[in-house]
Amino acid sequence: MNTLGINEKKTEINRNLQSSVSILQPYMIGSIPIDKLKPKKVRKNTELTLWERLYIPEIVRGMVVTTRHFIFNMIGFVFPPNGKKRSIFTVYYPEEKLTLPDAYRGRPVLVMREDGTERCVACGLCEKICPALCISILGGERENKERYPTYYTLDMSLCVFCGFCEEVCPKEAILMSDEYEGLAEYDRKNMLYPKEKLLVSEKKLQKRIDYVRKIYSKCNY
Amino acid sequence: MIADLIEAVAKILFIFGVNMGFFAPVLGWVERKQSAVMQDRVGANRADIFGFTLIGLLHPVADTIKLLTKEDFIPAGANKLFHTLAPFITLTPALIAFSVIPFGGQYEIYGHTINLVIADLDVGILFIFAFASLSIYGVVLGGWSSNNNWSFLGAMRASAQMLSYEVAMGLAIIGVIMVYGSLRLTDIGAMQENFFKWGIFLQPIGFILFIACATAENKRIPFDIPEAETEIVAGYFTEYSSMKFIMFWMAEFLEMITIAGIITTLFLGAWHIPFISSKMLLSLFSFAGANGATILVMLTNIATFFTKIIFMIWFQMTIRWTLPRFRYDQMMKLGWKILLPLSLINIFITGLVLLL
Amino acid sequence: MSYGLFLMSRVCNFMSDITKELHTEHMVINMGPSHPVTHGTVKFVVTLDGETIVNFEVEIGYLHRGFEKMCESGLWEQAFPYTDRLNYVSSMINNVGYALAVEKLIGIDTPERCKYIRVIVSELSRLSDHFTNVAASGLELGAFTAFLYFVEARDLIWDLLESICGARLTSNYVRIGGLKNDLPEGFKGHTARVFKRCRELWIDVDKLLTKNRIFLDRVRDVGIMSPDDAIAYGFTGPCLRASGVPYDVRKAQPYLVYDRMDFEIPIGEKGDNFDRYLVRMEEINQSMRIVEQALDNIPDGPINVDMPEYRWQSKDDIYTKIESVIFHFKTVVEGIKPPEGEVYFAVEGGNGELGFYLVSNGSGKPYKCRVRPPCFPLTAAMPKMVTGSLIADVVPTFDMINMIGGECDR
Secondary structure, three states, rough: OOOOOHHHEEEHHHHHHHHHHHOOOOEOOOOOOOHHEEEEEEEOOOOHHHHOOHHHHHHHHHHHHHHHHHHHHHHHHOOOOOOOOOOOOOOOOOOOOOOOOOOOOEEEEEEOOOOOEEOOOOOHHHHHOOOOOOOHHHHHHHHOOOEEEEEEEEEEOOOOOOHHHHHHHHOOOOEEEOOOOOOOOOOOOHHEOOOOEEEOOOOOHHHHHHHHHOOOOOOHH | OHHHHHHHHHHHHHHHOOOOHHHHHHHHHHHHHHHHHOOOOOOOOOEEOOOOOOOHHHHHHHHHHHHHHHHOOOOOOOHHHHHHHOOOOOHHHHHHHHHHOOOEEEEEEEEEEEEEOOOOOOOHHHHHHHHHHHHHHHHHHHHHHHHHHHHHHHHHHHHHHHHHHHHHHHHHHHHHHHHOOOOHHHHHHHHHOOHHEEEEEOOOHHHHHHHHHHHHOOOOOOOOOHHHHHHHHOHHOOOOOOOHHHHHHHHHHHHHHHHHHHHHHHHOOOOOOOEEEEHHHHHHHHHHHHHHHHHHHHHHHHHHHHHHHHHHHHHOOOHHOOOOOOOOHHHHHHHHHHHHHHHHHHHHHHHHHHHH | OOOHHHHHHHHHHHHHHHHHHHHOOOOOEEEOOOOOOOOOOOEEEEEOOOOEEEEEEOOOOOOOOOOOHHHOOOOOOOOHHHHOOOOOHHHHHHHHHHHHHHHHHHHHOOHHHHHHHHHHHHHHHHHHHHHHHHHHHHOOOOOOHHHHHHHHHHHHEEEEEEHHHHHOOOOOEEOOOOOOOOOOOOHHHHHHHHHHHHHHHHHHHHHHHOHHHHHHHOOOOOOOOHHHHHHHHHHOOHHHHHHHOOOHHEEEEEEHHHHOHHHHHHHHEOOOOHHHHHHHHHHHHHHHHHHHHHHHHHOOOOOOOOOOOOOOOOOOHHOOOOOHHHHHHHHHOOOOOOOOOEEEEEEEEOEEEEEEEEEEEEOOOOOOEEEEOOOOHHHHHHHHHHHEHHHHHHHHHHHOOOOOOHHHHO
């Protein structure tokens, strides 16, 4: 704690200045000795060697590399390796999809309880922290005195998928789902997601709820 | 007389069909797919009819439809006549040059002699060079008439490059002509029946020089300076769209086929299969009777020739997708200071060997 | 013989007359803002004499989004998503740099595990930056295959980053006083697999480019900066090291746990584009070494400081304790409040010294947030590097200084 206190600020700036001046001394940075810096010369030769002067050998070597990739990938097409359709790195996107990691941050969604009501209590923390100002909430009260958002709109044309809303939410009510498709629209009006479009049932989001509990659990603090 | 006419028309239709109908569109697909497989990608496979993509083979069709229906744009201030004329001037020589390349030998079928070449000129190779140099006009006109700085730079580069590499290319071939003693391509092809008399063994330096110069003539990487897209956008065809654009594109592919054809004829034993002479083939096919055997031999030779062409196209594509491109001055230096002296030395050595 | 000499002199005289009387005109062309080489949206106004560059002007600002003003209008934490968009190829380094600057202002010392993870993500980001840069240099010189091999490597690195933070580019991972989350399970094995493939691809690209005469001719002796010039222009990072000055923020002013890591500073000799290429290729290896060391030595423990006034609390506390909820509401709504003061903190970004200068007036928002973008001085030196050379030399030079619009224009 406090190893870099602000009272050291001025001396720090001075030290930076001094060190930047002393760069001019070749191979010395500030007071750091050369053996600690470990510079490593990467340029072997400043003139072309005979091997490099002849165009052909290196061109052949490059063509061997590309041809090797070509042949192995062709074999991979015909005899796919275990568990994969082909040995090529890329995938046919709409037909095949990548497995997303647990941490993946997709479209933000509101959690819907089993009785069809939302978990959100319209506290407004997500609205406050959102750096893109894409959330707008209007709170109301149910008959049982429970607060809920009468109006919860998320403007997907502004959302930057940062995940702050999920991080600050005290009720696990807004989560980043793993959906990333179908977010593009031809009309900006359709990008304004109302509450009904945002609600997703608890069961579908159980994996994410567990993940969020895990990453923000006490043991990490 | 009528048989000759039918033969000529059949040959022309065959070559035209193979080149324009098969190779030119399919090469676009090959270029995409081959580069993709070399680069660990999948390549073009999105165009489909009722869900059948045919591993991307429908893309040439889709491209053609797209380019045909695009607006044919002529920029303001462009010279309309030359702007329209340029792609035609580029495409025509590329098409014509193949007419003197033999794709098979001479065959006696039912008493009629078939010579598998459209025009058996006694100066065949000169004819090719003459027409190859014509395509410069198309490029320069296209670049100049577009009224665009990038096109203009591309045209200047193209004219300098193609003119200087023409010299080295011509000289690289002379060794071959000296060895075989003929300018007629059918003769050169016929003389390579023995595997060890292939041009590539007799003229290895000439082979490398010719590939380098021919790639430069065709303006493909590593010599694609006239159209270097990161430097001068797209060079001389920056302002072209629609069918005119595709004509430049097709000219490039047709030139590739022509180059492959010349290399096959001059260096890779033309239509001959290594270690198997025509007599062996004839005896192999003797079950079909005299005429049938000849027809089978003819077909085998044509297939061999086109297999070699496909291999050379694959080779050119591999070069294109492996190497970076030269800088303008470095390429000129390479052409004038390395390739030209080397080809002269090659001629000298060939002459010495022939004399001794 | 004498007649030949006479003829030669006549020809020479004639040629010199031609060059004297030949009417030449300089051509002004606008490269960019949407030109294949000016990725990152920048415009060059180039005056050409034939193909030789007579005058070269750089116009920047096409990607100016007001990053600094946006940071000043938001809370301290809200700047993290904005920093992602500075150098968008190595966004984690920007996150780490901003977090370290604010922590220096406050005086937080983060836990050991947090420091190690920050080193790991910084180096992974540096890897992705260098992979992209070297790949693009191949692409722009026409070697498309080398480009895609390194893009494959970069994609694998981004898979790693995605498994850590949940996004490939817009990471938003680091927090003031900690991190968003811990490393995922099995991360070490995943990294080992990825690095194995990356090394294979590195060897392939090395074979394709490093000794290829065509590539060498394009990058050697082009865009030369002497060490004095480089320092005078304010170069940092790989471009300065290529000029032969072993200046690396990670060594000169070690932050996090870089002083415990064993790595070398690759330096060049001449300061041309080839040196820059070699330095980046070697730094890829060094970064992989650092990540492996950090993964070997990473201790267990917390990743966040337990300071509710600066780092939002654990969800366990928020769900169970009413005091925590109230305090959480207070910190989120009002923002964290660093003490008054100003601070400058620099980290080694993908292109060089990425500095954050922050001024706090004790409120929940930064009073001033200034970024020292590493590629701004590099872009400023473009005219010096390319004037007098050919137009084709703009391509490797501009690529090797690796100007990133989001960072340069902010």
